Amino acid sequence: MLTLENVSVNYGAIEALTGVSMHVEQGEVVTLIGANGAGKTTTLRTITGLLQPRQGKVIFEGEDISAKPTHKLVARGISMSPEGRGVFANLSVRENLQMGAYLKKNKTEIAADMERAFKMFPRLKERESQKAGTLSGGEQQMLAMGRALMSNPRLLLLDEPSLGLAPLVVHTIFEAIDEIKSKGTTILLVEQNAHAALGHSDRAYVLETGRIVMEGPSKDLANDPRIKEAYLGE
Amino acid sequence: MDTFVQQLINGLNIGAIYALIALGYTMVYGILRLINFAHGDVYMVGAFAGYFLALSLGLAAAPSFLSLGIVLVGSMLIAAVVGVIIERFAYRPVRKYSRMTTLIMAIGVSLLIENLFVAQIGAAPRAFPDFLGSQSQLPYRLFGNAAISKAQIVIFLVSVALMVLLQWIVYKTKVGTAMRAVSFNLNSAKLMGINTDAIISLTFGIGSALAAAGGVLTAQYNPNIDPLMGILTGLKAFVAAVLGGIGNIPGAVLGGLLIGAAETFVVGYGHHIGIASTYRDAVAFAILILVLLIRPSGLLGSTVQEKV
Numbered sequence: 001m002l003t004l005e006n007v008s009v010n011y012g013a014i015e016a017l018t019g020v021s022m023h024v025e026q027g028e029v030v031t032l033i034g035a036n037g038a039g040k041t042t043t044l045r046t047i048t049g050l051l052q053p054r055q056g057k058v059i060f061e062g063e064d065i066s067a068k069p070t071h072k073l074v075a076r077g078i079s080m081s082p083e084g085r086g087v088f089a090n091l092s093v094r095e096n097l098q099m100g101a102y103l104k105k106n107k108t109e110i111a112a113d114m115e116r117a118f119k120m121f122p123r124l125k126e127r128e129s130q131k132a133g134t135l136s137g138g139e140q141q142m143l144a145m146g147r148a149l150m151s152n153p154r155l156l157l158l159d160e161p162s163l164g165l166a167p168l169v170v171h172t173i174f175e176a177i178d179e180i181k182s183k184g185t186t187i188l189l190v191e192q193n194a195h196a197a198l199g200h201s202d203r204a205y206v207l208e209t210g211r212i213v214m215e216g217p218s219k220d221l222a223n224d225p226r227i228k229e230a231y232l233g234e
Numbered sequence: 235m236d237t238f239v240q241q242l243i244n245g246l247n248i249g250a251i252y253a254l255i256a257l258g259y260t261m262v263y264g265i266l267r268l269i270n271f272a273h274g275d276v277y278m279v280g281a282f283a284g285y286f287l288a289l290s291l292g293l294a295a296a297p298s299f300l301s302l303g304i305v306l307v308g309s310m311l312i313a314a315v316v317g318v319i320i321e322r323f324a325y326r327p328v329r330k331y332s333r334m335t336t337l338i339m340a341i342g343v344s345l346l347i348e349n350l351f352v353a354q355i356g357a358a359p360r361a362f363p364d365f366l367g368s369q370s371q372l373p374y375r376l377f378g379n380a381a382i383s384k385a386q387i388v389i390f391l392v393s394v395a396l397m398v399l400l401q402w403i404v405y406k407t408k409v410g411t412a413m414r415a416v417s418f419n420l421n422s423a424k425l426m427g428i429n430t431d432a433i434i435s436l437t438f439g440i441g442s443a444l445a446a447a448g449g450v451l452t453a454q455y456n457p458n459i460d461p462l463m464g465i466l467t468g469l470k471a472f473v474a475a476v477l478g479g480i481g482n483i484p485g486a487v488l489g490g491l492l493i494g495a496a497e498t499f500v501v502g503y504g505h506h507i508g509i510a511s512t513y514r515d516a517v518a519f520a521i522l523i524l525v526l527l528i529r530p531s532g533l534l535g536s537t538v539q540e541k542v
Contacts, residue, residue, distance in 0.1 A: 050421055074427030086422040088415045098408065099415050103427045151427065 001026045001186055002047070002155055007056035009039075009046050016042040018210045019056070024155070024188050029181050031189040031197040031218065033231060034207035040190040041083050043207070044159050047188075048073055048080050060155070075103055079153035081144040083160050083190075089133030093124055096132050096143055100150030110150075117146035120176055138169035145176060155186045162193045174200045194231035198222040206231070236378035241502035242495065243376075247386045247455070249494020250393035254448035255471035256478070256486035257400060258317075258441025264417040264481035265437050267333060271340040272320055273445060274468015275347040279316050280446020281459045282351070284309035285362050294363035299388075302365035306392070306450050310443035317442025318435050326431070351461030359460040362453035385454040396447055397487055400440070404483060413437060417481070466515065470497075473522040479535020488533060493518050 002024040009017040017039045024030045034040050045051045047058055049070040058066045060076060068076075079100075088096050097117055101110045118125035121142040127135060132143055141161055148156060158177070162170040174196050181187055191197035198204055198218040206214040206227065214221065221227050255277050262270045284305045288294045293301040324343050328335045364370070368385035375381050404410040416423040416433045423430050452467070453459050474493045478485025497518065501511040525532060 048425060050424070070421070070424035071427050071429050074425070080425050082422055082425060086419055086425070088418045088422065090414055090418045091411065095411050095414075098411060099423070099426045099428070102408070102412065147426075 001061060002188065003057075003059040004043070004047070005057045005059065007043075007046060007053045007058065009042055009051055010054050011042075016210055017046065017053075020207075020210070020212055021056075022205050022212060022215070024186060026186055027181075027184060028203060029177065029187040029189060029201040031191055031201040031204045032207055033191055033194045033197050033204060036192065037209075038207040039210040040192075040207055041159055042210075044080065044083075044157050044188075044190055047157065048078065074151050074153070077154035078157065079148040079151045079155070080157040081141075081148040081159060081161065083163070085137070085140040085144045087132040087135075087140050087143050087147070089131065092129050092131055093127050093135070093143055094129060096147050097124075097150055100147035103151065113150050113152065117149060120149075120179060121146055138165050138172070141165060141169070141173060142176070145173070145180075149180065149185075153185060155188065156180060158187060158189045160190055160192060162191065162196060170196060194227070195222075198227075198232075236380045237502055239376065239378075239380040241498045243380065243382050243386060245495035245498035246491055247389050247494065248497060249474075249491035250389055251448045251452050251490075252467070252471045252474045252494050253487045253490025254393055254396060254444045254451075255468065256474040256490045257397070257483065258445045259472050259475040260478070260480055260483060260486040261413075261437050261441045263475070264483075265413065265434060266325070266329070266336075268325065268336050269340065269472070270325075270438075270441075271337070271468075272324075272343040272347060273441065274464035274471065275344050276313055276317055276320075276442045276464070277445040277449045277468060277471075278351070278459070278461060278464035279347065279449075280309045280313040280442070281362065281449030281453050281463065282355070282461075283312040283446060284450040284453065285360060285459060287312075288363045288365075293365075297363065297365045297367055299365070301363075302388070302450075302454070305365070306447060309446045309450050313446030313449075314439040314443040317438040317445075321435060321438040326434075348461055348465070355461065357461060359458040362450075362457040362459050364454070364457060366454055368454060383455075389451045389455060392447065392451060396444060400444065401483070403440070409433070409436065470515075470518040473518045477521060477525050477532055479532025482532065482534045485532055485534035493521065496521060 004020055004022045007017055007020045008015060020043060032040050032043060042051065046053055049068050053066055057064050060078065065073065088099065097114050101113060104110050123139055124142055124146055127139060132140060135143060145161065161173050165173065177187060177189065177200055189197055189201060198221055201218045204218045204221045205212050258273050259270060262268055287308045288305050293305060320343055324339050325336055328339050366384045366388060368383050371384060373381035373383035404413060412428050412433050416428065416430050420430055470493055471490065474489035475486045477492060478489030497514045500509055500514045500517050504511055504513060
């Protein structure tokens with residue numbers, strides 16, 4: 001479904017990604033784990049066109065999307081919940097969700113999608129007319145995910161959904177990820193929380209200073225002694 | 235009391251014009267963090283667009299509300315196109331560079347427009363057609379000596395209508411929600427599928443149309459228009475936007491009305507406390523300095539937020 005072919009990305013003179021190749025297949029949850037600054041967010045920004053690769057290609061459903069402007073990707077079926085949640089703090093919860101459905105015209109469909117988001121995250125329903133900036137970190141994360149789902153994406157990109165959240169909230173977020181997967185949406189999950197990410201994904205890539213250093217089924221990586229030592233703190 | 239009411243009417247009237255222009259400054263700042271120094275000149279372009287429209291359509295000879303309406307709408311459309319062109323060809327190409335580059339560009343565009351107009355049509359003032367017959371007609375007596383002219387009534391009504399319309403667009407429509415989304419986080423907005431360049435164009439278009447309305451309305455009150463009329467008025471409207479809290483839409487309206495009122499009160503009452511009426515133009519800038527010292531984020535502005 002999504003393929004990165006030998007992608008290198010620079011920030012000025014600094015190489016942030018070096019020859020990254022990876023793929024995500026229909027229906028999978030694939031996770032990209034790595035330490036801070038390893039290039040996880042850069043990878044997502046490159047997929048969404050916020051950054052241009054210096055070399056290599058990003059291919060989605062057979063089409064090279066490397067040079068496609070970001071705002072065209074939603075229509076292609078890619079949606080992203082950005083790092084730091086990226087909700088519109090100055091907009092209400094409802095308005096944030098409406099922006100997630102920006103390209104949709106059918107009002108009844110939008111209303112139905114919104115109900116679905118509220119069903120997945122009932123807390124958002126309670127806060128419907130509140131400004132997103134007044135929400136707790138966990139609620140903002142729920143909103144960012146709910147908003148990303150409003151476009152009914154085929155591929156959902158999640159950037160550090162558990163960052164800075166209390167363990168109980170992290171649990172809620174990962175349950176939601178399982179639920180989204182069960183409904184058939186493909187997910188690329190970028191996480192620092194390797195333990196949770198490996199527990200809720202099919203396959204995983206490990207990124208270190210801009211290079212993929214390991215890949216394989218998440219179960220295998222979770223039992224790999226190197227991963228255990230470096231990422232799982234065992 | 236008469237004087238107070240009279241000065242208040244005059245002040246709020248000028249203030250309404252400042253508010254219309256200040257809205258453009260504040261909307262563009264809200265979305266791009268750019269002080270669009272060419273905005274005062276778009277106000278001037280709006281006035282001249284109205285003037286030439288009236289001449290070419292022969293409307294100057296047929297003063298009526300309808301003629302004013304046609305000229306007003308026409309000049310707003312022309313100014314909107316001018317604003318969109320300025321953004322597209324001057325600001326957009328340099329948006330990726332530092333904010334200083336865009337600022338210098340804005341100053342350059344401003345000087346270019348002014349000097350193009352001076353070179354093309356001369357610096358001498360022209361007389362804008364008096365569509366309402368306001369200048370020959372006695373104003374309506376309210377009470378005592380306080381009075382309001384037809385032009386003032388029209389200025390109030392039209393500017394309030396435009397502000398209500400803007401409020402509705404920004405807070406009640408999908409495209410307005412997108413404008414607010416873009417102003418908060420450009421990249422997140424792109425991820426929603428919002429064509430952010432189109433939203434930025436639209437913002438320039440709306441802001442420029444409002445400035446043009448200000449230009450045509452001012453000209454019903456003070457018919458002398460010239461290519462440099464936008465400099466001082468533009469700066470005062472900018473001060474109004476800062477006073478209200480730049481980036482804040484209700485703040486721009488409040489700031490405009492306050493600056494207008496302050497200015498006319500200096501004329502009306504200043505001599506009691508030893509301030510000559512010639513200080514009227516200095517007031518706005520004294521207010522600017524005070525605001526920056528005491529409340530840099532403006533009256534309604536929240537804490538200054540840096541864009542990342």
